[in-house]
Each structure stands twice: as structure tokens, then as C-alpha cells.
Amino acid sequence: MKEQMGTRSPAPEIADAAVPAAANPDADAIRRSQSDPEAFVTIFDRHFEPIHRYLHRRVGRDLADELASETFAQAYRRRSTFEPLSESALPWLYGIAANLVRRHRRTETRRLRAYARTGVDESVELDVPGVVDRVDAGTLAASLAAALASLSADDRETVSLIAFAELTYGEVGLALGIPSGTVGSRMNRIRSRLAAHLPSDLRALREETS
Amino acid sequence: MNELQALATFRAAVAAPLPAVRAAARDKLLVTIRGAGIERRQRQMPLRRLGLALAAVAVAVASALAIGTLVDGAPGVVERAQAAIDPRGRVLHVIARVEGSGGAVSVGESWVRPDGTGRTISRSGEPPSDCLASPEALRCYDPAENVIDVYRYFADAVEAGRRYADLPGFRVDQPESIHRAFSAGYARLVGESEIDGKPVYEFQLAIPFIAEDGEATPQFDDVTSPALFLDRETYYPVAERFPDAGSTTYYETYEFLPNDASSARLLELDTKPGARVVVHPVGEGPES
Numbered sequence: 001m002k003e004q005m006g007t008r009s010p011a012p013e014i015a016d017a018a019v020p021a022a023a024n025p026d027a028d029a030i031r032r033s034q035s036d037p038e039a040f041v042t043i044f045d046r047h048f049e050p051i052h053r054y055l056h057r058r059v060g061r062d063l064a065d066e067l068a069s070e071t072f073a074q075a076y077r078r079r080s081t082f083e084p085l086s087e088s089a090l091p092w093l094y095g096i097a098a099n100l101v102r103r104h105r106r107t108e109t110r111r112l113r114a115y116a117r118t119g120v121d122e123s124v125e126l127d128v129p130g131v132v133d134r135v136d137a138g139t140l141a142a143s144l145a146a147a148l149a150s151l152s153a154d155d156r157e158t159v160s161l162i163a164f165a166e167l168t169y170g171e172v173g174l175a176l177g178i179p180s181g182t183v184g185s186r187m188n189r190i191r192s193r194l195a196a197h198l199p200s201d202l203r204a205l206r207e208e209t210s
Numbered sequence: 211m212n213e214l215q216a217l218a219t220f221r222a223a224v225a226a227p228l229p230a231v232r233a234a235a236r237d238k239l240l241v242t243i244r245g246a247g248i249e250r251r252q253r254q255m256p257l258r259r260l261g262l263a264l265a266a267v268a269v270a271v272a273s274a275l276a277i278g279t280l281v282d283g284a285p286g287v288v289e290r291a292q293a294a295i296d297p298r299g300r301v302l303h304v305i306a307r308v309e310g311s312g313g314a315v316s317v318g319e320s321w322v323r324p325d326g327t328g329r330t331i332s333r334s335g336e337p338p339s340d341c342l343a344s345p346e347a348l349r350c351y352d353p354a355e356n357v358i359d360v361y362r363y364f365a366d367a368v369e370a371g372r373r374y375a376d377l378p379g380f381r382v383d384q385p386e387s388i389h390r391a392f393s394a395g396y397a398r399l400v401g402e403s404e405i406d407g408k409p410v411y412e413f414q415l416a417i418p419f420i421a422e423d424g425e426a427t428p429q430f431d432d433v434t435s436p437a438l439f440l441d442r443e444t445y446y447p448v449a450e451r452f453p454d455a456g457s458t459t460y461y462e463t464y465e466f467l468p469n470d471a472s473s474a475r476l477l478e479l480d481t482k483p484g485a486r487v488v489v490h491p492v493g494e495g496p497e498s
Contacts, residue, residue, distance in 0.1 A: 035364045037243045044239050048232055057221040068227065069235035073242040081452065083310060121221070144220045147213075163217040177311030177456025194213035 027084030033076075040079060043089055044072045050090065050165070051097050057164045058101050059108050067104075071097045086174055094165050095175035098157045105153045116146035140198075147197030151190060158183060159190045287399065287411060287445075294445035297324045297466060301473040305463035311456030321467070321476045329477050340479055351479040358479065360489040396428045400437070405448045405460075410439040 026043060033040035051071055055064035074096050075082075075089075082092055101108065115121045119142045148156055161172045169187070173180040227235075302322040309315050316334030332339045341350040347362045396416040403412050415436045416428030429435075437451040451458045467473045 038240070040243060041236070041239065044236055048235060049226060052227040052231075053224055056224040056227075061224070065227065065231045065235075068231075069238050072235065072239045076239060076242055081457070083314075140216060141220060144217055147217075148220070159214075159217065163214055163220070166218075174311070179313060191213055194217060198213055198216060 024084050024087055026087075026089035027082070030079050030082050030084075030089065033079055037076075040076050043075065043093075047088075047090055047093055048072065051093050054094060054160070054165050055097055055101065058160055059104055060111065063104060063107070067097060067100045070100055074100070083174075086171060090165075091167055091171040091175040094161055094167065094171075095177065098161065098175065101157070102153055105156075108156075109149050112145045112149035116142050116149060121145070143197050144194075147194045150197070151193065155186060155190050155193075158186050159194070162187065291440060291445040295447075299324055299469050300466035301469055301477065302328075303463065303465050303467050303476075304461055307460045307462055309458050309460070319463075321473065323469075323477065329479070342477075342479060349479065351481050351485070353482065356482050356485045358481065358485050358487045360487060362490065362492045364492060397438070398430065402442065403439070405439050408448055409442040410448050411442055413438045413440070 026046070029039050029042040033043075048068060052064055052068040055067045055071075058064075059067065071093060075093055078096070082089065086092070111121075121141070148160075151159065157176065158172060161167045161175055162169075167175060169180045169183040172178075172183045176183075301324075303320070304322070305317065305319045307315060307317050314334075316332065318330055318332045318334070320328055320330040322328035327342070327344045329340070329342050331341075337353060339350055341348050345363075347360055350359050350361070351357075352359060397413045398416075400412040400414050403410055414430055415438055416430050432453065435453070437453070438447060439449040439451075440446065441448050446464045447461045449458055449460045467476070
């Protein structure tokens with residue numbers, strides 16, 4: 001596999017990487033963007049939607065519009081820090097997005113608490129297909145909002161990357177710059193806390209299925 | 211359903227971004243890209259890790275020198291740091307250990323002339339990479355093939371590096387540009403702390419924010435601003451932390467060598483006799 005125009009000797013930065021460039025078109029685009037900056041637009045085209053969606057779920061549409069845009073501007077400026085350790089640049093992008101959300105954690109917490117209190121989500125529309133037969137959707141969502149609001153910024157960031165972005169523990173570690181073992185121990189604590197906030201009939205279902 | 215499955219349903223039905231939002235974000239990215247042609251020179255290099263140690267040195271030196279006169283409550287610190295780090299024609303020798311966010315550790319050793327050119331050896335791979343860096347190209351020795359590969363940068367990257375020289379800080383080869391940074395407020399003293407038991411001054415460094423008109427202003431924030439730690443006795447860099455990357459560079463050796471024949475030898479590739487030189491097309495990176 002040759003880089004942009006192909007040469008002969010192995011590249012140390014690639015030799016170190018866990019994922020070869022052949023399996024990593026994102027890494028290839030980012031590397032090309034060092035000499036051809038507009039190659040970075042490929043990263044935007046591939047990943048804007050999931051990043052926006054993740055932000056939308058955390059902080060609402062208006063703020064998501066702003067932060068998703070800023071995520072890619074920051075990613076471009078920091079592209080030399082990208083490590084091709086994953087098959088996709090998404091964990092790295094989620095990490096940048098999560099950092100941006102941190103600046104708005106008070107807003108996020110306030111909205112979650114308001115949602116938990118009123119049952120009205122001022123951030124986004126809600127749909128919870130598949131659970132309405134056993135648990136009232138509104139109750140569940142409000143309970144989850146309360147649970148999320150009760151978490152620390154670090155814990156909320158971690159669990160949202162797993163539940164909203166569907167990252168693995170390893171990818172969350174890459175995104176947040178922490179060992180995957182830390183993610184695992186954090187998640188044990190978070191899951192206990194979340195479980196305590198679940199509606200009683202969902203808790204009962206959980207106990208039945210566990 | 212467990213608690214994670216339940217959480218996965220939370221706000222799961224959010225709508226896709228509006229096309230206008232996506233278009234505006236894409237435009238903003240293009241403005242950022244086109245306005246950022248005056249990035250750090252080392253970031254123009256296609257061979258990032260090969261230049262990692264040198265880049266780290268360059269940033270650290272320039273950052274340390276760029277400790278502005280706006281540093282509050284630290285009379286004399288700026289002047290002493292400037293005096294300590296001024297190369298005065300000498301060759302800077304650094305051994306830097308970089309601890310990445312995922313626990314990966316790489317070690318690089320560099321020798322840097324006052325004009326910013328130099329040699330860097332990255333020991334993160336096997337065999338180590340041994341390269342000479344200049345604004346126009348990277349020359350790397352491949353001992354297995356006994357070949358010196360010359361990787362040349364695109365002209366716009368070279369030009370961007372030159373334009374970058376006009377930005378405050380981050381440039382070791384033009385002292386006047388660094389001195390311009392002194393008054394521009396690209397660093398602020400955070401406090402005093404310890405690194406591995408060594409007393410240090412901790413500074414927060416600004417990132418140049420490039421406006422659409424090309425004007426650069428210092429931007430501090432807890433997410434992107436690196437932290438620089440200077441030894442409280444020698445004023446040499448001890449470490450630099452990059453919060454956005456989650457990495458920290460530790461300067462295990464930081465010293466100035468005389469600009470004499472023995473240093474000159476350290477600034478050359480250690481090649482075997484008969485090494486061939488292979489000049490690659492402009493913009494070409496190494497095989498992966």
C-alpha cells in the first residue's frame with residue numbers, strides 16, 4: 001500500500017499504528033491533508049452527520065449546529081495530533097465534540113433537570129420505540145434525563161459515547177484519552193447509578209432478564 | 211432491557227442536520243482550511259512522527275521564549291527564561307519522551323541549529339528513523355537499503371511555513387519573530403507546581419486563532435491550550451502537556467552544545483559508505 005504517490009521505505013508513523021493505512025481511509029485522508037489541506041473535507045463528508053446527531057442528543061439542535069461545525073474546524077487545526085489507532089476517525093472526532101460539550105455542561109445539566117422535572121424536552125423531540133409496551137416512554141425518558149443529570153461531567157461524557165455514539169470501551173478510551181480499563185470501571189459505577197433511576201417496572205424487567 | 215439499552219433510546223429519534231446547517235459547517239471548515247495556511251511549519255510536514263521530536267523541541271523552545279511580558283505576578287521570570295533559553299548561536303540538544311493518550315510512549319532525540327534546521331531520531335519504531343529536517347524537505351536514512359530518501363514538501367506548504375514566521379511565537383529560527391511574540395500575550399503564568407518532584411513554573415500557552423482576514427490573535431482555553439512547565443532553577447522546559455491530544459512531552463535532556471565540529475557531526479546523518487540518494491517527487495510520502 002502506498003501513500004499519496006507511493007514510495008519505497010516504511011513510514012515509522014504507520015509502522016507504529018495499530019491499524020494499517022489500507023484499512024484506514026480516514027487516516028489516509030488526514031495524512032494527505034498535511035500536504036493537501038482540502039483533503040480534510042473528506043473527513044467532514046464522512047462524519048458530520050453522526051457527530052451532529054451525537055451533539056444533538058446531548059445539547060439540543062441549536063447548540064449541536066454550532067458545536068458540530070466547531071468540532072470539524074478544531075479537528076482540522078489539530079489533525080497533526082490524530083493517531084490512526086482506530087479504523088475510523090470517529091472516536092477522535094467524538095473526543096473533540098465531547099470536549100466542546102464540556103463548555104456547555106451547565107446548560108446540558110439544566111436542561112436535563114428541567115426535562116426530568118417537567119417531562120418536556122426543550123432540547124429535542126423524543127421517540128422511544130420498542131419500550132412503550134412495558135414502560136411508559138415519557139416516564140422512562142424523564143427518568144433517564146434525571147439519571148444523566150445526576151452524573152458527573154466525566155461520567156456523562158463516558159456513558160453518552162457508549163450509549164449514543166455506540167463506541168466500544170477501547171474507542172471511548174481513545175476519544176477521551178483514558179485507558180479502556182478506566183472506561184470499564186467508570187461504566188460499572190455509572191450503570192449502577194443509572195439502574196437506580198430506572199422506573200420500577202423496567203428495573204423488574206432488568207432483573208428478570210439478567 | 212438493561213439500563214444501557216434504555217439509555218440508547220434516549221433522544222434516539224433526533225433528526226438529521228438540516229442541509230443548510232451542513233452546508234454552513236462545510237463552508238466554515240473550508241474557511242478554516244484556507245485561512246490556516248499559516249500554520250506551524252512542522253504541521254505542514256507529511257511525515258509527522260518523523261518530525262515529532264524536532265517539532266516538540268521547536269514548539270517548546272518557542273513557547274518558552276514566547277512567555278510574554280503580560281505574565282502577571284512573575285517579575286523576572288520572563289527575563290530569566292529568555293536569557294536561559296536564548297541559543298546564542300549554539301546547538302540545542304533535546305531528548306524528549308512523549309506519552310500519548312493511549313499510553314503509547316515514543317522517544318525522540320534532536321539537535322537543532324539556531325535557524326531551526328536539524329536532525330531528529332525517533333526511537334518509537336524499529337529501526338529508529340534518522341532524519342534531517344529543513345523547511346523544504348526531510349532527508350531520512352534507511353540503513354537496510356543504505357539509501358537516503360529525500361521527501362520534498364509541496365511548494366504551498368513551504369510557503370505556508372514562511373508565512374508562519376510572521377506569527378507570534380512557535381519559531382526558533384528567527385529570534386525577531388519570537389521577540390514579537392513577547393508583547394503579544396501568548397502565554398500566561400498559571401502557578402507553581404512540581405513535575406516528578408522538580409519545582410516548575412506552569413504556563414498556559416495560547417493557540418494562534420486565525421481570523422478570516424488572516425489576522426492572528428492569542429486564544430486560551432482549557433481544551434486546546436498547551437501547558438508548559440519550566441524548571442524553577444534553570445528555566446529550561448521540563449514538560450509540555452497537550453490537553454486536546456491527551457499527551458505530554460517530557461524533556462529528559464535539554465541542553466545547549468557549542469556550535470563546533472563535534473556538534474556539526476551530530477547534525478549529519480550517520481550513513482554507511484556508498485549511500486544512495488533517492489529524491490522522491492514533491493509531496494510524496496513514504497510507503498505504508
